[in-house]
Amino acid sequence: MLEIKNLNYAVIENGAKKNILNDINLTFKDNKIYVITGHNGSGKSTLLKIIMGIAQKTDGQILFNGQDISNISINERAELGISYAFQQPVTFKGLKVKDLLDIATSEKHNLSAMCDILSKVGLCAKDYIDRALDDKLSGGELKRIELAVTLARKGKLNMFDEPEAGIDLWSFENLTALFENLKGATNIIVSHQKRILEIADEIILMSDGKVVLQGNREKVLPKLSINACGRLREVNNG
Numbered sequence: 001m002l003e004i005k006n007l008n009y010a011v012i013e014n015g016a017k018k019n020i021l022n023d024i025n026l027t028f029k030d031n032k033i034y035v036i037t038g039h040n041g042s043g044k045s046t047l048l049k050i051i052m053g054i055a056q057k058t059d060g061q062i063l064f065n066g067q068d069i070s071n072i073s074i075n076e077r078a079e080l081g082i083s084y085a086f087q088q089p090v091t092f093k094g095l096k097v098k099d100l101l102d103i104a105t106s107e108k109h110n111l112s113a114m115c116d117i118l119s120k121v122g123l124c125a126k127d128y129i130d131r132a133l134d135d136k137l138s139g140g141e142l143k144r145i146e147l148a149v150t151l152a153r154k155g156k157l158n159m160f161d162e163p164e165a166g167i168d169l170w171s172f173e174n175l176t177a178l179f180e181n182l183k184g185a186t187n188i189i190v191s192h193q194k195r196i197l198e199i200a201d202e203i204i205l206m207s208d209g210k211v212v213l214q215g216n217r218e219k220v221l222p223k224l225s226i227n228a229c230g231r232l233r234e235v236n237n238g
């Protein structure tokens, strides 16, 4: 279980304090899928980065299974089973796909094991394991590889930042099926897509660095306005 208590994050920009997250209080229980949604710039990625330790909170507390993890390193959080798949996957010069799989999972994989992992995201291992993790991979390929690596880590807390970004519509059904099979852990997905919101146990809506609505899917989904392309458009406060 993950608990966020009175979390604030501010930066200094042009000499002035800018509040990015304001008094966030959230509880994420095990074996559930939480989807965080909200307009661009509302603070979703920042929240995940603070949970992972990539950005440092200004104040507040983050408890993971009762342990205060607010001040421990990214590596220590990873060792506790916390994973984060970036909105924009990072590239690693000089590293191949197979190296990343082995390093991220602390296991040595043979071709058949790599095939099992990569086929989950629709990639054929033979075509990819020797590819360099650089910008010659397409955006969608990088996103799939990062997803596969995060899934292979079998974390206790998995965070996915807009996993659908760059993934073609043909693969969308498989993607949602992957998340539905993740129930053994706590899963937080940031998404704007209705089809991802529809697999949530609970939905959290953020706006201007605050949580403005949260609750089970049946309660929250009807209050969100989704446009014809299945993306969140505006909040219907009525």
Ligand SMILES: Nc1ncnc2c1ncn2[C@@H]1O[C@H](COP(=O)(O)OP(=O)(O)OP(=O)(O)O)[C@@H](O)[C@H]1O
Binding pocket: 011, 013, 018, 020, 038, 039, 040, 041, 042, 043, 044, 045, 046, 047, 087
């Ligand atoms: N280090 C920083 N310095 C200044 N502003 C920042 C910093 N980090 C984040 N921000 C700002 O904080 C706001 C929240 O950013 P964040 O990336 O969390 O948004 P988001 O909800 O993930 O948006 P999107 O849907 O576009 O991915 C944005 O306005 C962003 O420009």
Ligand SMILES: [Mg+2]
Binding pocket: 044, 045, 046, 087, 161
């Ligand atoms: Mg974001």
